[in-house]
Amino acid sequence: MTEKILEVKDLEFSFDTYAGEVHAIRGVSFHINRSESLAIVGESGCGKSVTVQSIMRLVPSPPGRLKGGKIFYFGKDITNYSDRQMEKLRGKEMSMIFQDPMTSLNPTMRIGRQISEGIKKHEKISPDEARKRSINLLKEVGISDPERNIMRYPHMYSGGMRQRVMIAIALACNPKILFADEPTTSLDVTTQAQILEVMNHLKQEFEMAIVLITHNLGIVARFAERISVMYAGKIVETGKTNDIFYDPRHPYTWGLLNSVPAVGKKRTEKLPTIKGTPPDLFMPPKGCAFYDRCEYRMKVCKENDPPERMIGEGHYASCWLLDERAPGIKPYVVKRHAGESSGKGVM
Structure with a gap:
C-alpha cells in the first residue's frame, strides 16, 4: 500500500501589506507518497514557492499569515507546530533546495562548514565525523576531489557546482521529503540534465519524496511522476x-x-x-x-x-x-x- 508522507488540505496563506491583504494561497490541496516525485508548475507569482515555504514555516510572520487549512506529516497534524517543533523537522525530516544557490550559500563560510552545520544541529556527532559525512555527500552529488573542494568558498564554484552543494546540504540528514524550488534556474541545458539525474539517483537511493517547483514543463516530463498545475x-x-x-x-x-x-x-x-x-x-x-x-x-x-x-x-x-x-x-x-x-x- 502506498504511504502518504505529506498531505496538505485547503491551505490558505496571505501577506499583510500596507496596500492590503495579498491572498497568495487560496485553498491548495495535494499529497505526496514515499519515494514519489511531484512537480508543481505554473507562471511566476502563482504561489508555488509560497506553498512549500509555508509548509516548512519559512515565511516570516508578519507579513506572512496562515489563514486556514491543515498540514499532515505521516498522518500527524503539524499545522500549529511551534518554531521549536518545526526546527526539529526542518533539515532532518524535510529539507529544501532554494532557487539561487549564490544568495542561499554564505559567502564567508567554507563549503564543508555549511554542509556539516545541519548535521551537527540534528545529530550528536563529532567534528571529524561531520567532516567525513560532508566529504561523502559531495561525492554523492558528483563533485570531484571532495577533500580539497570542501575547503573552498562558494565564489570558487561554478553555478552547477554550487547547485550540487545545495543538494548536499539539503540531503545532509537524510530527509524524507525534499522540496526543490527551481533547482535548475539559470543553468545551461547540459548542467540541468546532470542536476536532475543526481536528484533522481538520490531519490531512489534514500527512498525520499521530491516536490519539484518549476515553470519548465520540459523538465517535469522526464522527472516527475505526478504534476499539479x-x-x-x-x-x-x-x-x-x-x-x-x-x-x-x-x-x-x-x-x-x-x-x-x-x-x-x-x-x-x-x-x-x-x-x-x-x-x-x-x-x-x-x-x-x-x-x-x-x-x-x-x-x-x-x-x-x-x-x-x-x-x-x-x-x-x-x-x-x-x-x-x-x-x-x-x-x-x-x-x-x-x-x-x-x-x-x-x-
Missing part, C-alpha cells in the same frame, strides 16, 4: 504526468503546453502565448481566476468558482467545461513536432 494561488489540475501531457483538461494547462517550443518548428512560426495577465490577488476574482484570459469562458465562469471534478484515477481538474451542460469544444491536441501531433480530445 497552479494558477493564481490555486491548483487547477493535477494528475499523472501522462495525463497532464496527453489528456489535459484545463484551458490554462493547454496554454502552458502550447507555449513549449516544438522541435522542428519553423522560424517564421510564432510561439503561442497566454494572452493577458494573472488576476490581482489583492482582490481575487469571485469566479474562475482564469476567466479574463480564457478563450472558452462562459457566463458561469465569471460568477462561480468551478468545483474540482474527477476525470480518471488520480486526475482532477477545476473547470466548468467539464460540466455535462457545457457546450462541446474542439478537441485539444498536444503539438509535438512540425506537421505532427499527438494527444487526446478534451471533451
Whole structure:
C-alpha cells in the first residue's frame, strides 16, 4: 500500500501589506507518497514557492499569515507546530533546495562548514565525523576531489557546482521529503540534465519524496511522476504526468503546453502565448481566476468558482467545461513536432 508522507488540505496563506491583504494561497490541496516525485508548475507569482515555504514555516510572520487549512506529516497534524517543533523537522525530516544557490550559500563560510552545520544541529556527532559525512555527500552529488573542494568558498564554484552543494546540504540528514524550488534556474541545458539525474539517483537511493517547483514543463516530463498545475494561488489540475501531457483538461494547462517550443518548428512560426495577465490577488476574482484570459469562458465562469471534478484515477481538474451542460469544444491536441501531433480530445 502506498504511504502518504505529506498531505496538505485547503491551505490558505496571505501577506499583510500596507496596500492590503495579498491572498497568495487560496485553498491548495495535494499529497505526496514515499519515494514519489511531484512537480508543481505554473507562471511566476502563482504561489508555488509560497506553498512549500509555508509548509516548512519559512515565511516570516508578519507579513506572512496562515489563514486556514491543515498540514499532515505521516498522518500527524503539524499545522500549529511551534518554531521549536518545526526546527526539529526542518533539515532532518524535510529539507529544501532554494532557487539561487549564490544568495542561499554564505559567502564567508567554507563549503564543508555549511554542509556539516545541519548535521551537527540534528545529530550528536563529532567534528571529524561531520567532516567525513560532508566529504561523502559531495561525492554523492558528483563533485570531484571532495577533500580539497570542501575547503573552498562558494565564489570558487561554478553555478552547477554550487547547485550540487545545495543538494548536499539539503540531503545532509537524510530527509524524507525534499522540496526543490527551481533547482535548475539559470543553468545551461547540459548542467540541468546532470542536476536532475543526481536528484533522481538520490531519490531512489534514500527512498525520499521530491516536490519539484518549476515553470519548465520540459523538465517535469522526464522527472516527475505526478504534476499539479497552479494558477493564481490555486491548483487547477493535477494528475499523472501522462495525463497532464496527453489528456489535459484545463484551458490554462493547454496554454502552458502550447507555449513549449516544438522541435522542428519553423522560424517564421510564432510561439503561442497566454494572452493577458494573472488576476490581482489583492482582490481575487469571485469566479474562475482564469476567466479574463480564457478563450472558452462562459457566463458561469465569471460568477462561480468551478468545483474540482474527477476525470480518471488520480486526475482532477477545476473547470466548468467539464460540466455535462457545457457546450462541446474542439478537441485539444498536444503539438509535438512540425506537421505532427499527438494527444487526446478534451471533451
